[in-house]
Amino acid sequence: MSATVVGHEGAPELTASGATVRLPRFDDGGRVVGTEVRELNAPGPWVAPSAPIRSRVAFAAAHVVPHVGAENVPGAPAVVDWDATLAYRHQIWRYGLGVADAMDTAQRGMGLDWAATQELVRRSAAEAASVGGAIACGAGTDQLDPAAVEPGEQGLAAVVDAYREQVRVVQEAGAQVIVMASRALAKVARSADDYARVYDAVLAEADQPVVLHWLGTMFDPALAGYWGSESVDTATATFVDLIKAHQAKVDGVKVSLLDAGHEIGLRRTLAGLDGSPVRLYTGDDFNYPELIAGDEQGYSDALLGIFAAIYPAASTALQSFDAALDGDAAAATRGHAILASTEKLGRHIFCAPTYFYKTGVAYLSWLNGFQPGFQLVGGLHSGRSLAHLVQLARLADDCGMLLDPDLAAQRLQALLTVNGVDA
Template structure:
């Protein structure tokens, strides 16, 4: 038994589970390197970084990464057959991980992907820039394009696929949709291979309010689709992170043939990936970082085809949704804290320390509920270890009863 703090501040008794059923009984796939590929869907997990807990730094100082543990976690994702979406917001881009360290992360992870044969796509942004750097709007737009170009060149040099991420600097500087079209059009023309375009909603980053030139989502969608339609051969797919399933389906149905929709909806992913008679979403999800084993198993069930495969897929993945909705509850941008907590409890790292001290971004009752939900679906390979580590965290916070 373990005593956990509830949202009302009172302690309650919880009895941990006895087997990590969702985690596959604690077994990593036996095949070296990359697991058997998923067939019916293309699936990326946006991976977190493991901080170096012994580094002498501060929240506003340079980030410190435990490279061995960080790369080991990527091998865990590849071993299950998932692709790795690297240096995304799950890796704390713009929330503690500065561009210099992100560039090193891209180089190291891309080299590891080549070594094991894993699929990798990497975030390309403009986080070399300060949003308020004192320049005129025209000068800032030139710098935004140059920043994107620098990151695109580095990513493509590593052999990784590029994910063109939303830019805080562009959101601040752009005067209308035409400036998004100009910058993204130039980047697509330069890209050596098809890229993934990322629409990240303001619930994930408030600085991205009004992206694509309008706070009206219908107008923003029209601009987004026009950019894609101008060069569809340069767009592998779009990642949509708006937490609005109906809007994603409507956008998905308007994409040019051959352009994928990668859901970034951590609330509605089972229904979006399952799809309907008019199509489906592939996946690029932060929640698939902790859910990798169960997500891979669900897609393999979907690979079997037919109504039976679809039903098995939903039966496997639907029970994970309450955990996902809890992790991504407002303020959604702090979901990374719960993701790293679960990585520690599952044994993928030896500590609960985050870049920038972000382990303090969620309350103890929130973390306790994340533990309970994850344990309740059998996510931990070793439930006893997870419970012991949760007790350690509680004790540090003064919960000793």
Template sequence: MIRLPDASGALRPHEPRSEPALPTPQGSPPTSRIVFSAAHVVADPFADTTPDGPAAVDWDATLAFRRHLWSHGLGVAEAMDTAQRGMGLDWAGAAELIRRSGAEARSVGGRVACGVGTDQLHAPPGLEGVLTLDAVRKAYEEQLAVVEETGSQAILMASRALAATARGPEDYAELYGHLLRQATEPVILHWLGPMFDPALRGYWGSEDLDRATHTFLDIIAAHPDKVDGVKVSLLDAEREVALRRRLPEGVRCYTGDDFHYPELIAGDDQGFSHALLGIFDPLGPVAADAVRTLDTGDVAGFRARLDPTVPLSRHLFQAPTRFYKTGVVFLAWLAGHQAHFTMVGGLQSARSLPHLARAYELADGLGLFPDPGLAESRMRQLLATYGVEA
């Protein structure tokens, strides 16, 4: 038995599981849905750096985690916000991650798609308007070239610089049209909502989501042969379904909704969403197993496997949502995928002890830890650091 703290400081008892409830790796990917896990990076705990210094990554542990995901048949969505793009991982680190992950994917036959953004651009706070659309375009082009050189699929991420610079929907249409025309292969367009990044408020030229959706769909309709799919991260299931039904034939919807993913992946009689999710970092084996159940046509079995994971996901992604990465890395440490709970930029401090304790409790209840005893021991280590006698 271990005692876990709540927000009031009171300790509650929790009886850890004695056995995990994880499927064995299958290797081949699911067939009915394309499933990407947006993977985190493992920081180098021995690097002498600061929160605002360059990222220091433990490359061996980072790539080992990707091999773990590939072993279960999942695709890896690389250098996305889960990897702390714009929250500790700079462009130099992201570019190296893309190159290393692309090479590793080729060596093991894994699927990888990589984020393309503009985070090499810098402007003093409050002076983002000094950036130009031409500078934003060139930044996107530089990153797109790096991704395409690795042979990876490109994910055109939402850009803080573009959000600060664009004058309206026409600037988005012009810039994205330019990028899509020059892309070698069809890309995934990523719409990341302000709950994940407040700097992206008003993306696509309007804070009115109906108008923003109209612009987004117009861009896709003008270049359907260059858009493999769209990743929608708005945490609004009804809006995602409505958008999904309006996509041109052949353009996929990849859900990025970490609150409603079971129902969106299961779909309805008019379609379904594929998946590109940060929650599938800690849930990778369970997610792959659930979608394989869906491959057989067993929707009820799929929901029975995945629905119980939603409380954990909603806990990790609770507001302020952008700090969900802390819980993701915490669970990776408890699960034994890395030897420490240190994050790029010191982000391990972004969630409270009661939040982390509840994450442990929920994950343990789901049987997510390959070695429950190790997870319990590490949870006790963290509690002791905070002065809690568990």
């Protein structure tokens, strides 16, 4: 197979690896309608940085790896393979990215219980300190059962207490706090003022600037009406007022609404605030190439689940943006092209229903040899179809993200066999 250019003009050229796999083609009903023999590409020209990345602040939101033989079934407490989970984070740090841990990618409220979350925060923060890696961890309220809290003063107080407990755990571990959106708060709040009261109390506990996380309903339907309104414009005004009121305690905001136009508008609003700067960490796993590349008025930093799947390419792209700072006129275009070459993969992993994107992140981790089995805590690995997974493998190959093609071919064949497909 000759070298091919993938994804975007100017993206890296890929060459054949020699590894082959026979893949099925599916119709819209999931029936096998044919097969293809595919020669997999060698990995892209990804390089770990020799110095800290300067052009953007970037975090990859990482998943957790379960013990393959444990009862990681829906509703059961998570049993985590700590060696594999932490080794994956070391890969991200080696490529110069920070780790955003205990976030929705780690299945907060979707399989990872509060007891396991606390251990994850402490272990990850200790590992980060051992290598000088950046670490930020989510503090939420998922130790509360939203069904057990009711609107009113008691419900709001319970939410504040839950947030405080989690903020303390993160701070005591030595990690930066990411204040996650709360299902319980979405249930008990009745106005924008209720959100302001809760966040006022939570931010008063912060010992260093935090990241505020606005997570859209495509990621978690239970967060409908967050910030006190179904209107995005009204919610945004409340969000900006909160930031203004606590600007010295807000390092940045992570916005996960999958709306590039909204993000750019908010980014420009934040850039125009007086006082300490507030970063916009894109959480848009669809439009991240253009948002990180930016425009003449600025760019977004990154706190992304897709970066956990494409961290070698993401790091290489950010190093190109670094080179642009040093006067390489073509480097910014190269960086954008690398990110753009992964966009189809990102859109596939995060397609609706979006909250099953963790399945794709874990699947690619398994194909690349970073976990022994294709599993997630809470049984969430069953969240995508075989047809979806086969297409994911094709798209990962198209952008050079199968890091060990021989192993990927073996594991793809095993997946097909165990699922009853004789390709």
